Amino acid sequence: MLVWDAPNAVQQGSHANELEVVRDGACAVTVAAVYAAAGYIVRKRPLHGSGADYLMTRIGDDANDFVRLEVSGTARGDALELRARLAQKRVQLREGRDPGPGVAVVVAFKDATVRMEDA
Amino acid sequence: MSHDMFDDPRSHEADDLSLQAELLERRGEHADARELYRRAAVLEEALARETPTASPRVRGVLAISAVSLWSAAGALPRAIGLADEFIGEPTLPTSERESLAKLAQDLRARAAQEHHHALLAELMDTWLRREPSGPDFDPDKLERVRIEAA
Numbered sequence: 001m002l003v004w005d006a007p008n009a010v011q012q013g014s015h016a017n018e019l020e021v022v023r024d025g026a027c028a029v030t031v032a033a034v035y036a037a038a039g040y041i042v043r044k045r046p047l048h049g050s051g052a053d054y055l056m057t058r059i060g061d062d063a064n065d066f067v068r069l070e071v072s073g074t075a076r077g078d079a080l081e082l083r084a085r086l087a088q089k090r091v092q093l094r095e096g097r098d099p100g101p102g103v104a105v106v107v108a109f110k111d112a113t114v115r116m117e118d119a
Numbered sequence: 120m121s122h123d124m125f126d127d128p129r130s131h132e133a134d135d136l137s138l139q140a141e142l143l144e145r146r147g148e149h150a151d152a153r154e155l156y157r158r159a160a161v162l163e164e165a166l167a168r169e170t171p172t173a174s175p176r177v178r179g180v181l182a183i184s185a186v187s188l189w190s191a192a193g194a195l196p197r198a199i200g201l202a203d204e205f206i207g208e209p210t211l212p213t214s215e216r217e218s219l220a221k222l223a224q225d226l227r228a229r230a231a232q233e234h235h236h237a238l239l240a241e242l243m244d245t246w247l248r249r250e251p252s253g254p255d256f257d258p259d260k261l262e263r264v265r266i267e268a269a
Contacts, residue, residue: 017145020145043125043126044125044130044134044180044184045134045137045138046180046181046183046184046187047137047184047187047188047191048187051218055125055180057125062174063123063124063125063126063174063177064173064174064175064176064177065176066125066176066177066180098176098180098212098214098215098218099214100176100214
């Protein structure tokens, strides 16, 4: 279970861009979810072009065995949109040039649901 | 056991700097953002160079990230040069070298476009400094340049 404080008026005002809020929130939830569900620790946030939002390993794994992580979030999406986004992220990971393993995660805030899949 | 580059404090600092740069970009503070991207690029490039060839995926992904950071900092020649350097490394995985080649191709196209825009801006500036009624003033030519620049 994830618990956080409700934002105050100032915090709400300074984070009023829904696209950014959903993206940032999805990343925060995902970092916790991949650890809780699969023991992954996020190790690196490479800039665009590397084919992943984050790189992660399991505890004790060599850094060179990193797994790529793609994240997506939706504020109001239903189960159908969640599935579509997951498929889109899976395709993104598979189309990447790195044949190494990847994980796609989608966070749906309306239904408080997180789905993840190996790609 | 070899040094884990993801645990290197410079890696964490580079990630923090690029995140701060993104936040500045969102606020429209592009010059400050570019400076932070530049500082992150210096760190990431050093990490990529120091990563042992025995960790080719890490070396490759850090090189790609460093090239992207130099690009975000607006230092296109540096970004292209670094990409070309790592593309020539046979120890890097093919996937990483292909990604770097694509990045270099995109950056060259962007550099050419920026050069073209700079020439157009210079030309427009020259025209705008002229006397509107002078013998060299040609409003049609100025309009053609304006349309192309747009």
